[in-house]
Amino acid sequence: MSTIAPDVTVIAPEEIRLGTGNGRRFEGAEHGAGVSYFYVDNQPGQGSLLHWHPYPETWVVLEGDAAFTVGDRTIAATAGDTVTGPAFVPHRFENVGSGTMRLIGIHASAVIIQTVVE
Template structure:
């Protein structure tokens, strides 16, 4: 992390030091500047990858940049693809599995730390 002057703003670099956004899979909590969110950067070329059923006490937003994933949100199934945003409300059980062309997305947790209740 690099602070920008005395503004409280900061630049957070990739942990692996790469200067690009390719194959970037990383979790971020307690972001500087009082951001109030946690982030998951997910990038894979594998099909069938994803977390088991879980929920959070806050909303989670998925910004899908490449590929697709089949989401189960409560009892509904939806295929999300590049160019879409999926918002899962607080306390709603959800999971996903990546599609045949992989998946790249930013997951935004509306909380400074991850709070997850695993349901399976």
Template sequence: MSEIANSGAVVIDRADGRDDGEDWTENYTELPGGVGISLILESTSQEGVGPRLHLHHYPETFVIRRGSAVFTVGDSQLVGKAGQIIVVPAETPHKFRTGPDGYEALHIHESSSFETVWLE
């Protein structure tokens, strides 16, 4: 993490040193500047991966940039694909599995740190 001189802006570099967006999964909590959110960046070419069933005490927003994933949200299943935004309400069990063309998304947690209740 570095600060841009005299601007107050903070630049957070990729932890593994790569300068592309491929096969990248990284969690960002306690972001500088008191933004009040935490982030997961996820990019994979693998099919069938994703977190097990869980919930948060706050909403989670998925901004899908590439590929697709099958989401389980509560009692429903839906296919989220590139160009869509999915908002999962607080206290709602959810999980996903990436599709055949992989998946790239930004997951926005409406909390400055992750608070996850694992259900499986």
């Protein structure tokens, strides 16, 4: 029995690159997907500004050591850990290690909606 596959899209990193670094911003709505993500590639001391989203966010630490501030909590995470944050709660992350930190920030939305607090 043959099944007809729906359209499949492959997005090369350079198509969604942020600036001149290795970071990427994928907005699902532009590619027929119901989720969005940031791929983050930070050096020690680098991280995000304090911000919030009207939907939950999930981070998967791929490499290095990160500190996540979610509301009034600070959570330490390392390669392999998954951290979640609720909707409408200000949060940020920072590379607190001595090497490169890589993570994926998964947005439960086909478009990224972000309000910066600082």
